[in-house]
Amino acid sequence: MTAVQFLYLLLLLLCFSFTPCLQHVSESEPLMRFKSSVNITKGDLNSWRTGTDPCNGKWFGIYCQKGQTVSGIHVTRLGLSGIIHIDDLKDLPNLRTIRLDNNLLSGPLPPFFKLHGLRSLLLSNNTFSEEIADDFFKDMLQLKRVFLDHNRFTGKIPASVMQLAGLEELHLQGNQFSGEIPLLADGNTVLKSLDLSNNNLEGEIPKSIAERKNLQMNFQGNQKLCGPPLSIECDDQPSSSSPEKDPNEVTGKAVFTVIFFLLLFLILVAIITRWRKKRQSEFRMLGKDHLNDRENVEARLPESVKKPVESTKKRSSTSAEGSSKKGSNKGGPGGAGGGGGMGDIIMVNSEKGSFGLPDLMKAAAEVLGNGSLGSAYKAVMANGLSVVVKRIRDMNKLARDAFDVELQRFGKLRHPNVLTPLAYHYRREEKLVVSEYMPKSSLLYVLHGDRGIYHSELTWPTRLKIIQGVARGMQFLHEEFASYDLPHGNLKSSNVLLSETYEPLISDYAFLPFLQPNNASQSLFAFKSPEFAQNQQVSPKSDVYCLGIILLEVMTGKFPSQYLNNGKGGTDIVEWVQSSVEQHKEEELIDPEIASNTDSLQLMVELLRIGASCIASNPDDRESMKETVSRIERIRI
Numbered sequence: 001m002t003a004v005q006f007l008y009l010l011l012l013l014l015c016f017s018f019t020p021c022l023q024h025v026s027e028s029e030p031l032m033r034f035k036s037s038v039n040i041t042k043g044d045l046n047s048w049r050t051g052t053d054p055c056n057g058k059w060f061g062i063y064c065q066k067g068q069t070v071s072g073i074h075v076t077r078l079g080l081s082g083i084i085h086i087d088d089l090k091d092l093p094n095l096r097t098i099r100l101d102n103n104l105l106s107g108p109l110p111p112f113f114k115l116h117g118l119r120s121l122l123l124s125n126n127t128f129s130e131e132i133a134d135d136f137f138k139d140m141l142q143l144k145r146v147f148l149d150h151n152r153f154t155g156k157i158p159a160s161v162m163q164l165a166g167l168e169e170l171h172l173q174g175n176q177f178s179g180e181i182p183l184l185a186d187g188n189t190v191l192k193s194l195d196l197s198n199n200n201l202e203g204e205i206p207k208s209i210a211e212r213k214n215l216q217m218n219f220q221g222n223q224k225l226c227g228p229p230l231s232i233e234c235d236d237q238p239s240s241s242s243p244e245k246d247p248n249e250v251t252g253k254a255v256f257t258v259i260f261f262l263l264l265f266l267i268l269v270a271i272i273t274r275w276r277k278k279r280q281s282e283f284r285m286l287g288k289d290h291l292n293d294r295e296n297v298e299a300r301l302p303e304s305v306k307k308p309v310e311s312t313k314k315r316s317s318t319s320a321e322g323s324s325k326k327g328s329n330k331g332g333p334g335g336a337g338g339g340g341g342m343g344d345i346i347m348v349n350s351e352k353g354s355f356g357l358p359d360l361m362k363a364a365a366e367v368l369g370n371g372s373l374g375s376a377y378k379a380v381m382a383n384g385l386s387v388v389v390k391r392i393r394d395m396n397k398l399a400r401d402a403f404d405v406e407l408q409r410f411g412k413l414r415h416p417n418v419l420t421p422l423a424y425h426y427r428r429e430e431k432l433v434v435s436e437y438m439p440k441s442s443l444l445y446v447l448h449g450d451r452g453i454y455h456s457e458l459t460w461p462t463r464l465k466i467i468q469g470v471a472r473g474m475q476f477l478h479e480e481f482a483s484y485d486l487p488h489g490n491l492k493s494s495n496v497l498l499s500e501t502y503e504p505l506i507s508d509y510a511f512l513p514f515l516q517p518n519n520a521s522q523s524l525f526a527f528k529s530p531e532f533a534q535n536q537q538v539s540p541k542s543d544v545y546c547l548g549i550i551l552l553e554v555m556t557g558k559f560p561s562q563y564l565n566n567g568k569g570g571t572d573i574v575e576w577v578q579s580s581v582e583q584h585k586e587e588e589l590i591d592p593e594i595a596s597n598t599d600s601l602q603l604m605v606e607l608l609r610i611g612a613s614c615i616a617s618n619p620d621d622r623e624s625m626k627e628t629v630s631r632i633e634r635i636r637i
Contacts (some may be wrong), residue, residue, distance in 0.1 A: 027070050030055050030091040041079030072097035101125050113139055120145040131155030133185035150174035159184055167297045173197040184208045193414050197221045204234045345423045348411025371522045378437055386437035393430045394519040417473030419505040448559045460594040462502050465556050469504040471629040477509050478625045486512045489524045491546035527547045530617045538614025541619035552577050555608055557591030574615050603635055
């Protein structure tokens with residue numbers, strides 16, 4: 001080969017090697033055009049720079065497929081306004097997700113139908129308005145998630161969105177849609193979440209929707225809708241042959257009816273006013289006198305962990321009322337002793353029905369114990385709904401309006417492995433957060449509590465199901481709260497709740513913005529990661545560390561000493577696992593309860609190695625949450 005031929009070959013190889021970079025740089029151009037077309041009032045996109053690679057991990061809100069091509073734009077809470085030029089985004093051939101929720105975008109819905117490959121369109125909490133063309137979504141055949149809720153759309157719901165065979169989630173609540181609900185596509189068997197509440201819809205809910213099993217649906221707040229699941233019968237049309245009535249007679253009856261109901265209303269107002277003055281009750285069922293009934297579950301050694309509800313006596317509504325009168329000046333939840341007044345329960349998720357503070361006051365309550373953020377109680381209301389009420393102190397970093405916005409956002413979260421709160425109660429001194437009660441309690445209890453009850457059910461498939469469910473929930477939270485330093489911040493086995501079928505649900509997430517720095521470092525488990533101990537810093541990689549602790553806890557069956565404030569007791573699972581991995585003795589780590597399943601021993605060892613990589617002392621040596629979850633998902637029995 002001559003020198004000229006060699007040089008030519010070398011140049012050819014260099015061209016091929018730079019092709020991906022050139023592709024990335026070319027994808028930066030439409031993103032920069034998008035940036036220049038909108039106004040940003042609450043932040044910046046300074047990390048977006050011309051000529052740089054959008055997939056280098058430094059562009060805020062940009063997600064890439066395998067680190068090579070832009071697949072998602074997640075730009076939320078920046079006060080975006082202006083016009084979105086969809087033709088610019090057409091130059092991103094692999095774009096799958098557009099998420100622009102909680103901004104100030106307005107006007108008619110931009111022509112997103114030009115992006116045929118789009119799978120998720122998330123535009124909640126903007127001020128988009130006007131009607132949407134009936135055939136708007138007909139060419140978006142890959143669309144799975146559509147969130148247009150809490151805008152100002154009018155007119156009919158476009159039939160084309162209901163005809164998408166692959167549609168999984170549709171949220172249109174909080175708009176001004178009118179008319180009847182379009183029919184669902186016959187071939188759609190994957191729809192799992194439908195929220196059309198608080199619109200102006202009318203007519204009968206289509207049976208193809210109402211009779212669907214495993215479909216979470218909400219139609220509340222539509223005064224003219226009827227049929228199941230609203231339990232409102234659809235009245236027959238009135239007969240045209242009915243005799244006409246005397247107009248004078250009708251007018252007289254109408255006046256009499258108005259006067260009657262006016263008097264009734266005044267009487268009710270007087271009664272309610274007198275009742276409120278008489279009671280002035282606080283939610284004392286969750287009062288301070290119960291806080292000493294239980295020690296902190298997490299401060300015990302594994303062998304002494306007991307199910308917290310067994311020895312607690314139920315309180316009747318009478319005793320609760322008496323307690324509230326006795327302690328009315330102590331500043332308990334909803335009492336008059338603290339700033340903020342009594343207020344009421346604010347519903348953020350009505351899927352389990354609506355309730356108020358009086359319903360909780362009448363409920364039989366059981367003390368569940370104290371956690372790092374506060375105390376928890378179980379309340380069984382008269383309608384049979386069991387809830388957990390968390391009483392959280394020191395959550396006072398955000399003002400009332402900002403707190404309301406964040407809790408409303410939490411109430412919109414939908415993921416099978418994330419526990420969505422139902423309601424909250426706000427006071428300056430403390431807050432109440434109400435969530436659904438899970439029958440199996442927490443992963444902490446099932447693993448380390450009374451082993452005779454549940455531990456035998458923790459087979460290898462069940463443990464893998466729990467780990468993978470927690471991983472999926474964490475990936476969802478890291479996408480939902482991508483701008484947070486700690487998308488979760490407090491992941492540990494006591495905050496992983498289990499359903500009757502051992503489906504895990506993550507709780508106590510995304511609380512970092514609510515807490516003052518000193519309180520956060522003392523309350524959130526992510527602050528026990530090595531990087532905070534060494535450099536006083538936390539990051540999303542700190543959540544990866546917490547996920548690793550849970551993974552190893554489940555696989556070894558050992559109670560991590562890292563959960564204890566003094567570090568005394570339990571097992572130093574980090575040192576133990578890292579030492580065993582270095583000596584290639586991973587099999588010795590596996591809980592004997594599942595180690596007998598020799599057919600899957602290699603899979604268990606692989607899962608342990610993933611956990612070991614999550615707890616690396618240097619966060620740079622840990623993979624991202626997305627990469628970690630991908631590795632966990634590849635473990636198949």
